[in-house]
Amino acid sequence: MADSNFIDYVKFCSRSGAGGAGSVHFRREKHVPKGGPDGGDGGRGGHIILKGSTQVWTLLHLKYKKHVIAEEGKGGEGGRRKGRDGKDVILEVPLGTIAKDAETFETRFEITEEGQEVILTRGGRGGLGNDHFKTATNQAPHFAQPGEDGIEEWIILELKLLADVGLVGFPNAGKSTLLSSISAARPEIGDYPFTTLVPNLGVIPYRDEKSFVMADIPGIIEGAAEGKGLGLRFLRHIERNSILLFMIPADSDNIKNQYKILLGELQKYNPELLDKKRLLAITKADMLDDELIGQMKKDVPKDLDSIFISSVSGYNLDKLKDMLWQAINVQ
Structure with a gap:
């Protein structure tokens, strides 16, 4: 089984703190028996806050938090002393986290930067003193x-x-093998469908100490946009990738047809995905000779840049990285 520590969806009850009550108090001193009102204000209730962090890459730590409750504000006191504010609850989340209302499914906001803090559920205001x-x-x-x-x-x-390059392909297209070949990531690899059940991120080193991020995402199947297979869980991650690298193995029956199916699933899920820059890699090319590659190029779609590669032998991997880097930086 794949690692179950990757959690990309959680639902919980968020309850902010109530504000403290204002104080009813009058100034009373030895020589001032009938002083005026001096009741202080109540403290603000605690907020529930989301904070972006590059130190977490999954929502696993929130999976079992069914209720997140902030502290209530304290009441005001005499002498115009304000009550203490309730303590905020700060939840660290990975970059790329979206907060939605569970009833309306309306998107509230997105966390995209390290250290970014946004109030998810606002605490109640403290009451005014007399x-x-x-x-x-x-x-x-x-x-x-x-x-x-x-x-x-x-x-x-x-x-x-959040990744620069997202890998798109059917199960067994060689996505995990490519990621393990050109990065330090070690995704599970096997010759059977849905080896990858959770996304994997890899940092790809490039020339002059540059790098970019590649995401190996669970393989798509026909009907993914309707929720078949890993369906929408897979497609959700594709939305944030700058470049889409379509991967089709060289032993496929029809490269054009497979590409058309992959493209169709993305279009049904979100037509805006078709606006992203796309590249095509024909994988497992180590089994082909130059003559066969020349013949197969006729079956490759003409409307996008393509390349034949082999993650096992390393064939054309440096050239692929050049193509990806150029595509990322001409956006």
């Missing part, structure tokens, strides 16, 4: 504001991988 309510006609108000209630809501967090 010091705020004195007037010329009511110099001794015996009332103050209660604190504002906190908010309780169900939230969905979805992770969409």
Whole structure:
């Protein structure tokens, strides 16, 4: 089985803290028996906050948190002393995390930068003390504001991988093998469908100490846009990749037809994906000679740059990295 530590979807109840009540208090000193109102304000309730972090790459740490509850604000005190604010709860999430309302499925915001903090569920405001309510006609108000209630809501967090290059292909197209060949990533590799059940990221070293990020994503099948196979879970991650590298093995029956199916699934899921730069790699080319490669080029789609590669022998891998780097940097 694949590593189950990659969690890209969680749902939980987020409850911010209620604000503290304002204080009803009057100044009382030895020589001031009838001082005016001096009740302090209540403290703000704690927020639930999402913070972007490059140190986490999955939502696993939130999988079993069904309720996230922030602290309530404290009540105000005499002498215009404000109550203490409730402690915020800060949840670190991977870059590429999207927060949605679980009832309406409306997207609230996205976390895309290291250290970025966004309030997910806002804490209630503290109530005003009676010091705020004195007037010329009511110099001794015996009332103050209660604190504002906190908010309780169900939230969905979805992770969409942030990578420069996303690998698109049927199961067994050689995506995991390519990633392991040109990066330090070690995805599970096997000659059977759906070896890759979770996305893998690899940093690809390039010339002059440059690098780019490649995502090996579970293989697509016909009907993925309708949820077949790994379906939407796979397609969600494709949205964030700058370049799509389509991979079709050289022993396929019909390269053009396989490419058309892959393209069709992406279009059904999100037509905007077709606006991304696309490249095509014909894998497992170590079994071909130059004459056969020349014949097969006639069956390759003419509307995109293509290359024959072999991740096992290393054939054309440096040239592939050159093509990818150029495509990334002419965006």
